[in-house]
Amino acid sequence: MHPVQLSDTTLWVHEAGAGPPLLLLHGFPFDHRMWSGQEPLARRMRLLVPDQRGFGRSGGALPASIEQLADDAAAVIRARSAGVPAVVCGLSMGGYVAQHLAARHPELVAALVLVDTKLEADTADARTARHDLANRVERVGQAVLAEAMLPRLLAPSPAARRMPRRPAIEETIRSTILATPVPTITAALAALAARPDMTTALGRLTVPTLLVVGAEDAITPPECLERAAAVIPGSRLCVLADCGHMAPLEDPAAFNAALTDFLAGIHPEHPV
Numbered sequence: 001m002h003p004v005q006l007s008d009t010t011l012w013v014h015e016a017g018a019g020p021p022l023l024l025l026h027g028f029p030f031d032h033r034m035w036s037g038q039e040p041l042a043r044r045m046r047l048l049v050p051d052q053r054g055f056g057r058s059g060g061a062l063p064a065s066i067e068q069l070a071d072d073a074a075a076v077i078r079a080r081s082a083g084v085p086a087v088v089c090g091l092s093m094g095g096y097v098a099q100h101l102a103a104r105h106p107e108l109v110a111a112l113v114l115v116d117t118k119l120e121a122d123t124a125d126a127r128t129a130r131h132d133l134a135n136r137v138e139r140v141g142q143a144v145l146a147e148a149m150l151p152r153l154l155a156p157s158p159a160a161r162r163m164p165r166r167p168a169i170e171e172t173i174r175s176t177i178l179a180t181p182v183p184t185i186t187a188a189l190a191a192l193a194a195r196p197d198m199t200t201a202l203g204r205l206t207v208p209t210l211l212v213v214g215a216e217d218a219i220t221p222p223e224c225l226e227r228a229a230a231v232i233p234g235s236r237l238c239v240l241a242d243c244g245h246m247a248p249l250e251d252p253a254a255f256n257a258a259l260t261d262f263l264a265g266i267h268p269e270h271p272v
């Protein structure tokens with residue numbers, strides 16, 4: 001992994017391949033490894049896959065806000081692709097970060113891919129639930145978060161449960177959650193709860209945008225991305241069957257095909 005030195009901490013970035021840059025932003029509470037199924041995209045693109053601050057190897061500082069994580073991501077593009085605008089793809093929390101990156105640093109974003117995420121802020125009830133969850137994690141530990149999240153992260157249908165990769169995916173998710181430091185979890189939950197509504201800002205987007213969602217996503221269901229598609233000018237919506245909230249991990253082949261098809265349309269000089 002490559003270090004990116006920020007004023008207050010170091011971010012670590014997994015890199016692979018060559019070609020137009022593709023920045024992949026992980027969800028909460030994961031790290032760059034949740035994008036392992038996207039390695040085949042490195043045949044035609046340069047993958048930049050950071051551990052965001054507080055997560056994975058970038059554990060030297062805590063996340064304070066989604067805006068801060070977006071500025072971190074901008075620093076990664078500047079440092080690791082010499083400022084060449086990247087295709088920015090984020091899942092869930094990474095999707096919130098990607099939205100802020102597009103709004104705050106539009107010159108660094110060639111195209112946007114928002115995956116299993118939403119534009120709206122938390123409701124008052126959702127904020128209270130995050131606060132309660134943070135308190136329980138502080139008292140009892142990460143296992144509380146694993147119990148709360150695991151049943152909702154992956155597609156629940158019998159067809160999805162029968163997939164041969166399913167036990168390995170569940171184990172990866174469980175072990176990643178249990179290894180995430182408690183201060184990172186509580187800081188990130190506070191940042192997620194405080195994030196603003198991005199509907200108006202995203203309505204002004206001018207970059208090509210792909211929206212991807214698992215048909216069985218229980219955390220940000222397809223309606224969230226349908227609402228985003230209605231707001232973001234010229235955006236394209238792709239719903240992946242038999243996937244839940246972790247679509248790129250649950251069905252990498254289908255996800256990569258959707259992304260490749262989208263990028264072929266916007267990078268005719270560099271078809272992927």
Ligand code: MLT
Pocket residue numbers: 026027028029091092093094192219
């Ligand atoms: C994530 O997957 O990043 C989280 O579920 C985001 C959220 O809780 O809003």
